[in-house]
Amino acid sequence: MDESADKGLILIGEGSIIPKLSDVGRIIVSGYDTDLPIDDVETALRNHFSCCGIITNICIPFVSFGDETLRRRGYIYFLGEGAVDKALQLNGVDVGGWKVSVKAYPFPKNANNEVEIEVEGFDTSLHEILIESALISHFSSYGKLKDVMFFDGIAVAYLYGKDVADKVTELNGSNMGGRILDVRVISKPRITLFHRYLRCGPSCVRRGTTDAAIPTSSLILEDKSFKKKKKRKLSVVSFKLSLRRRRRDKKGK
DSSP states (O other): OOGGGGSSOEEETTTEEEOOGGGEEEEEEEOSOTTSOHHHHHHHHHHHHTTTSEEEEEEOBEEETTEEEEOSOEEEEEESTTHHHHHHTTTTOBOSSSBOEEEEOOOOTTGGGEEEEEEEOSOTTSOHHHHHHHHHHHTTTTOEEEEEEEETTEEEEEEESTTHHHHGGGGTTOEETTEEOEEEEEEOTTOOSSOOOTTBOGGGSSOSOOGGGSOGGGOOBOOTTOOHHHHHHHHHHHHHHHHHHHHHHHHHO
């Protein structure tokens, strides 16, 4: 198995970064004048915190749609181990006439306990029920495999278990019924590099993270032969899985 699987990030397709929990962090910032233009605030924050790590997203929400008044709190996401600790040291520092207030905004404790994966390499001549049963058993030492879906010899599913988001790649290259499995991470639903907020301004556009800004040694690159048609199908399957998971979560509440 490739040793780079444990080095950090996973880059799939064109610029989609899937980080390890230890490689991503986020903070809440305040103290800026809410009447300032959003670009001015973003630029000031980006310049102030760029020394802490790679800034993947700065989200400064508006009070409401059509109102350019800023909310009192903004969000900054970092890529790089220890970035949050460095950012906290800048609390209270003057930023062009105003003092920035910094608070840690940790991910949920269970953020690492869910991962969406795709599996390839199993015996496709078997019935899907048998394949699903074998996969559930094969992944059982890592967690519970749920919402398994099949297409074109690929299984896509969610896996739930303690720190499974970081551990699941250990099964890449493992043997199941005499077949070598190819296990890939599609997403880590609870670990993100961007703030999920509908009323953010233009600063929430996903900019600031480029392939060139991230060390190649910390990436696992998807094979470029991964076809667009296959990617489109994966997107559809992932969407269906996401809907199924949300419905199940609602029933459980």
